[in-house]
Amino acid sequence: MVSEATAQKAPAEDAPVLIRMDGASKQFANGTVAVRDMNLDIREGEFISFLGPSGCGKSTALKMIAGLLSISAGEITVNGHPPGKGREQDIGFVFQEATLMPWATVFDNVFLPLRMKGMKKKYARDEVEEALASVGLSSFSGAYPRQLSGGMKMRVSIARALVTKPKLLLMDEPFAALDEITRFKLNNDVLELWARHGLTVIFVTHSVFESVYLSNRVVVMAARPGRVSRVVDLPGGYPRTEHYRTTPEYAENCRIVSAALEETMDNVDIDH
């Protein structure tokens, strides 16, 4: 555990760019500009957070990167390809809700991405079991989602996102609905998975503390229209363990990010 945790570190400055957002914008059919002119380079191995108030376009940006929403203007490339056009195992996506198939067992839920690739169950067994083990749910492979707690469902969802060994993991407020103890635990789990598998993670969150704890860069977004308002670099504090939460550096980082977030709130009418 400790040796894996010590592997955590921010990627080098010259690491290759994995995702390039170049003036990316999204306007919905009803006229809402959800994201306007987003410019961002995300390097391989980064753990980046999108932080912002509700409705500032975090999910929209994430879905554009995943290729689940079309881009209205500008350009996004993932690994040099337009979103959704690279090899399929390039992306793992964790939704805000666990989004499991209630009719399928935990095993079959995690097996789904491999099944879509045409893999037979008996050949996928090792990979599925490995993914389940990595989130500590090996003994629940035969259970149905309704038999699991909220935090366990979320971990199944993470296992499903990891089973194809993606290089890029997109997480949309995955722990927003969980209690603090479970959230802290899963935060540590995600950091460990990030370090162990050398992932690039984009993590959407409402929480200043979560973004500071997890990421080496926080993208602070503002609403109406959704846009990037500040990018805060947080290269220090590794390995990030519970101890990090008690350091002055963490407190200072939280203060900086909070201030950046408050700036974005100044010109917001709450009842939009």
Place this chain on the structure above:
Amino acid sequence: MSTSTTDLTAPVADAFEDPAAEMNAAVERAARRERRMRVLMPVAALLSALALWEFLVWYNEVPHYLIPAPSLIAQTLVTDFGTLMTSMWFTVKLTLVSLLLAIVGGVALGMLFALSRTVEVSLFPFAVILQVTPVIAIAPLILIYVHDTFSALLICAWIVAFFPILSNTAIGLRSADHNLRDLFTLYRATPWQRLRYLLVPSALPYFMAALKIAGGLALIGAVVAEFVAGTAGQNTGLASRILESSFRQEIPRMFAALFLVSLLGVVIFLATSFLSKAVLGHWHESEIKREA
């Protein structure tokens, strides 16, 4: 004081030596009791109702051409076994074939509706018209245009059973969670994979609910249509037996045929409920037994 306390707790602690086993046994006992209740109670209620009926008929000396006693109905069932079974088989065939055709047609058209809004918008009015026009009102027309009586009856029963399957299949196929849809897009599911692993399982609870309704409706359609066709002669379903007995004032036979119609309805209900439980029991809220 203190000694008496220990004396009292000693046997209690003994009884709960293995609390887990104790709990398991209790849970199992409760489950067994519940299963027994679910069979015994309805059977007991039905039997007492029959007994009461028998008693009231006997006690009040009600003549059998008004209300026959259950024992007389049972006797009629035995004496007229041959003709009644032929009629029963006719009605069973009619009901099952129409239900089968309703499933095939409803699912096929429902899939088409789910695939294409245009098709749905264009064809839905026809489905609604078929549904809202009482079958008893269309039946005479169908009997005029379709010469083969069985086919004509089949069409009537089919019309009644078809609509719930169609509308629920269409709604069910659309009901898949949109995040799950995104997930399937993300992993580049083929249309077939999407249908097989996402849309069909999502639609299944809706389909099962429709099947329960359509099963009963197919029987109603079959019986009603036969009543309308009754005067046309040569058909031999249970409804014709009821009509015929009513003309001849053979009330016990009428009750016997009626009993068989209800029995058929109950069997269809049980079969569809059982099927629904078998298919959805392991995951869907509607079929999961809640912990108290």
